[in-house]
Amino acid sequence: MGRKILFVTTDQQRYDSLGCTGGRVARTPVIDQLARDGVLYHRAHPPNVVCMPSRATMLTGQNVRHHGVWMNGVPLPADAPSVAQVLHDAGYATALVGKAHFEPFLDPFLRFEENRLGLDGRHGPHRGFDHLTLATHGGMGATHYAQWLREVHPGASDGYYPVLDLTTLEVNDQAGGGSGAPQVTTNPLPRELYHTDWVADRAIAWLDSLDDAADWFCWVSFPDPHHPWDPPQAEMGRVDPDDLNLPAGFPYGPADLDRVLEGKPRHWRMWWEGSLVSNYEAPAGWVPATLTADQVREVNARVHVENELIDEAVGRILRRVEARGWGADTDVVFTTDHGEFQGDFGLLFKGPYHVDALMRLPLIWRPAPSVWSSSAESVGGAEVLAPVGLVDLAPTFCAIAGVPVPEWMDGIPLPRSETEAWQQRRTRVLTEWDSRHPAGVEVHLQTLYTDGYTCTTYEPGTVHDGSEGELYDHADDPLQKVNRWDDPDYIALRDDLLADLCDHLPPRPAHQLPVQAPV
Amino acid sequence: MATMRREIWIDRPADEVWAVVGHPAAVTKWFPQMTEVKVEGDRRIITLASGLDLVERVSVRHDLRRFQYRLEGPLPIDHHQASIDVIPDGDGRCLVVYSTDVVPHALALVLDGAVGDALDSLKQLMEAE
Numbered sequence: 001m002g003r004k005i006l007f008v009t010t011d012q013q014r015y016d017s018l019g020c021t022g023g024r025v026a027r028t029p030v031i032d033q034l035a036r037d038g039v040l041y042h043r044a045h046p047p048n049v050v051c052m053p054s055r056a057t058m059l060t061g062q063n064v065r066h067h068g069v070w071m072n073g074v075p076l077p078a079d080a081p082s083v084a085q086v087l088h089d090a091g092y093a094t095a096l097v098g099k100a101h102f103e104p105f106l107d108p109f110l111r112f113e114e115n116r117l118g119l120d121g122r123h124g125p126h127r128g129f130d131h132l133t134l135a136t137h138g139g140m141g142a143t144h145y146a147q148w149l150r151e152v153h154p155g156a157s158d159g160y161y162p163v164l165d166l167t168t169l170e171v172n173d174q175a176g177g178g179s180g181a182p183q184v185t186t187n188p189l190p191r192e193l194y195h196t197d198w199v200a201d202r203a204i205a206w207l208d209s210l211d212d213a214a215d216w217f218c219w220v221s222f223p224d225p226h227h228p229w230d231p232p233q234a235e236m237g238r239v240d241p242d243d244l245n246l247p248a249g250f251p252y253g254p255a256d257l258d259r260v261l262e263g264k265p266r267h268w269r270m271w272w273e274g275s276l277v278s279n280y281e282a283p284a285g286w287v288p289a290t291l292t293a294d295q296v297r298e299v300n301a302r303v304h305v306e307n308e309l310i311d312e313a314v315g316r317i318l319r320r321v322e323a324r325g326w327g328a329d330t331d332v333v334f335t336t337d338h339g340e341f342q343g344d345f346g347l348l349f350k351g352p353y354h355v356d357a358l359m360r361l362p363l364i365w366r367p368a369p370s371v372w373s374s375s376a377e378s379v380g381g382a383e384v385l386a387p388v389g390l391v392d393l394a395p396t397f398c399a400i401a402g403v404p405v406p407e408w409m410d411g412i413p414l415p416r417s418e419t420e421a422w423q424q425r426r427t428r429v430l431t432e433w434d435s436r437h438p439a440g441v442e443v444h445l446q447t448l449y450t451d452g453y454t455c456t457t458y459e460p461g462t463v464h465d466g467s468e469g470e471l472y473d474h475a476d477d478p479l480q481k482v483n484r485w486d487d488p489d490y491i492a493l494r495d496d497l498l499a500d501l502c503d504h505l506p507p508r509p510a511h512q513l514p515v516q517a518p519v
Numbered sequence: 520m521a522t523m524r525r526e527i528w529i530d531r532p533a534d535e536v537w538a539v540v541g542h543p544a545a546v547t548k549w550f551p552q553m554t555e556v557k558v559e560g561d562r563r564i565i566t567l568a569s570g571l572d573l574v575e576r577v578s579v580r581h582d583l584r585r586f587q588y589r590l591e592g593p594l595p596i597d598h599h600q601a602s603i604d605v606i607p608d609g610d611g612r613c614l615v616v617y618s619t620d621v622v623p624h625a626l627a628l629v630l631d632g633a634v635g636d637a638l639d640s641l642k643q644l645m646e647a648e
Contacts, residue, residue: 073628106625108594109552109633110568119569142569167595169625280625438521438624516632518625 003368003400004330005087005217006321007393008314009058010307011051011099011137011226012350013336015042015360017307025239026304030315031364034332037380038366039416043387045429045449046338049350049358050281051101051226052076052519054337054390059083059102059127061394061409063430065506068513069102070434072280075112075516076102076127081408083394085128087217090403095131095206098199098221102127104517105141106169111516115142129219133202135195137163137223138230144202145195156193161185161228169518172228173283177302179241181295182286182348183227184302191232195223196306200313204320212325217397220317222310225340227349229302231309238308241301246293249344249357249479257346263483265458265468267443268353272346276463278443279435280518282349289346296343303342328370331400333393335363344479352433354447354456354470355480359431363388365396365414379416386421387429387449388414410506427451430504438518448501454480455497471497520598521627526616527638531645533607536615537584539645540603543577549641552633563588590621597622615641 015021018028020035021042046054047064048071056062056069056076061083069076084094103112110116113126114134119142124132135145139157149157161183165172177184191197203220210216224231251257261269270276274287314334321330339358341347350358372379391411398405399413415421428450436442444459452474460466471487471494472480484490529536539545543563547553555566558577565573571593578587584606590599601619608614617634621627 106629108567108569108571108629109636111552111632111636116568168623169595170623438627514632514635515628517629 001213001329002092002215002402003371004215004321004326005092005397005400006317006330006332007217007219007397008317008332008334009098009219009221010310010336011221011223012338012340013225013307013362014339014342014357015044015362017225017303018362020364021362025244025300026307026311028307028311030311030318031334031362034334034366035364035381037369038332038364039379039382039384039414041363041365041384041388041414043385043429043449044335044361044363044389045359045387045431046361046390047430048432049338049354050279051337052104055101056080057389057391058337058393061391061406061411063391063410063506064432065508066408066410068509070432070512071436071515072519073104073515073517074513075104077513078113080127081406082128083397083409084217084219086394086398086403086406087401088128088130090401091215092401093131093210093214093216094129094218095133095203095216096129096219096221097131097133097135097203097206098195098219099136099223100132100134100221101136104519105136106164106517106519107142110142118142118144118147121147131206133206135199135202135223137195137226137228140164145198148198149193153193156189159185159187159189159230161187161230163228170285171280171283173285177229177298179292179294179298181229181291181299182283183229184298185228185230186233187230189232191235191309194232194309196309196313199223200316203317207317207320207324215401217401220314222313224310225303225306227340229299229306231302231305235305235309236301239301239304241294241297244297244300246296247300247343249481250293250296251346260345260481263481264470265464267463268345270463271351276441277437277439278441278463279351279437282351286348288348291343291346291348296348299348300342303340329368331368332366333364333396334366335390335393336361337390352435352443352445354431354433354445354454355472356454356478359447359449359454361390365416367416368400382417384415384418384421386415386418386426388421388426389429428500428504430501432505436515446501446505448497448504450497450500453493453497455494455501457498457501469494469498520620520622521624522618522620523627523631523634524616524618525631525634525638526614527642528608528612528614529642529645530612532611533584533605533613536613536641536645537581537605540605540615540641541579541581541584541586543579543586549644550633550637551640594626595623596626
């Protein structure tokens with residue numbers, strides 16, 4: 001028997017949302033314990049700050065320019081390589097339970113297999129997974145969860161907030177809750193029917209279907225805490241919005257926000273004031289300038305509740321793994337696909353904004369105790385400050401399984417200590433954004449994080465001429481409020497960072513894959 | 520308004536391709552994921568594999584080898600107009616041009632992808648005969 005792999009992902013979760021990363025509201029004891037027993041990475045970045053490109057990287061171990069999924073709505077090619085296939089071929093039972101999103105959701109013609117699986121009631125195989133049970137935000141769409149909810153509990157899905165406005169197909173800007181925040185509603189759905197617990201139940205059911213001797217790779221992909229923010233209302237007593245402090249990144253007032261936006265490339269202010277919709281991932285009809293402190297508190301309270309539910313769901317899965325006798329042989333990796341503003345800079349959601357709110361991710365690897373507790377290299381409680389990327393996950397899974405890392409993967413296995421990180425010469429991580437909004441707006445930016453600096457360069461687009469950039473010095477500006485791009489004291493550093501970024505960006509593919517849906 | 524155009528060369532005479540494209544009830548032969556079609560006058564109802572019924576108004580110009588249709592629902596549509604032109608290129612080859620104008624923008628990407636699949640399917644169908 002080999003090591004088992006439990007890969008847990010969330011969607012749109014900030015680095016600072018967990019107890020082990022400094023969060024002081026949501027109680028996340030299960031995930032915090034994984035960090036105490038394993039390795040906590042403090043600088044894990046995604047290749048892209050929206051779902052599909054980032055998830056394609058997790059599956060393939062490739063950079064965005066290699067797998068080609070350059071924005072949401074671009075399906076990962078059906079013949080793209082997959083770490084699940086590698087593990088399957090090595091004798092692993094493989095499953096994905098929860099949100100996949102390697103292919104577009106908005107698919108009335110049922111062109112994509114993920115959606116056909118749900119509607120047909122099939123569970124695979126697909127992309128190297130023997131078994132897929134799929135879910136996403138709420139009860140809309142073609143996922144197994146949506147079908148199940150409609151069939152077993154008719155009407156229950158009405159409690160969810162409709163992510164899309166079906167009269168326009170835009171992300172919904174309808175206000176709800178007590179504060180009138182977008183993508184918020186009061187959801188009467190009982191917890192046991194909510195997608196977080198449903199995903200955990202299905203993951204446990206799949207594990208229970210395996211022989212004791214099986215080696216397995218189970219990707220449990222929770223749709224939360226991505227908007228809409230509609231956790232079961234019965235759970236909302238956990239966090240009172242009125243008890244919450246505003247985030248450190250929330251502007252002190254109009255003058256503070258004006259000063260911050262003045263220093264940034266102009267699409268920041270244009271989105272905030274409502275004169276530019278650059279991407280599909282936030283409601284087109286919502287103007288960030290209308291965001292109030294109470295709305296931020298309400299959204300964040302809901303996010304904290306959702307994160308607690310995830311933590312408890314992970315705990316249930318881990319208890320089942322222990323009960324099956326696999327606990328000592330199971331590696332657990334926990335992370336997310338990208339972050340969320342949650343009030344930083346007076347914003348919600350995400351977009352072409354490469355700051356920590358969206359780029360800095362929680363990442364924990366708890367190696368199998370049977371391997372590491374008896375090893376001189378025991379890693380319990382290790383912390384890695386060096387930059388790592390989600391591109392390193394698939395190679396890590398290969399290393400855990402004892403199979404060679406395929407040449408087509410771009411990443412390398414995660415380090416288990418800061419020393420190993422430096423031995424691997426980990427000094428930088430890159431994040432890219434390319435988008436072409438259906439209305440014609442294009443934005444292109446590339447970012448390097450290294451040695452406490454975030455450096456972003458822009459290519460010409462609809463509102464950029466290619467001369468713009470951002471440079472943040474995290475040592476004296478952890479909230480990235482002061483753009484040093486044009487600061488004379490930083491010009492030499494900026495040019496060095498830009499040269500480093502250009503040296504390490506892979507070439508663009510010869511052919512850009514077509515966008516086939518907005519999301 | 521989003522405007523899209525897709526085209527494909529097919530190594531068959533234009534009249535043969537037009538016999539398929541210009542026949543409103545034949546769409547299920549070449550447009551993937553369309554499982555049933557009903558034609559009543561200029562009204563066409565297409566059932567997708569997803570169970571969705573598309574309601575369309577169609578217009579056929581045999582003299583121009585031009586098929587036009589307007590999607591009326593149930594997808595959220597403020598405006599839709601599509602044209603399929605079959606243009607001869609000698610005796611054994613033709614060009615099929617599929618043009619679509621649509622509002623809202625978000626729907627354009629969805630329709631465009633489906634049209635791309637449909638043209639590939641049409642070429643495969645015709646050239647296999």
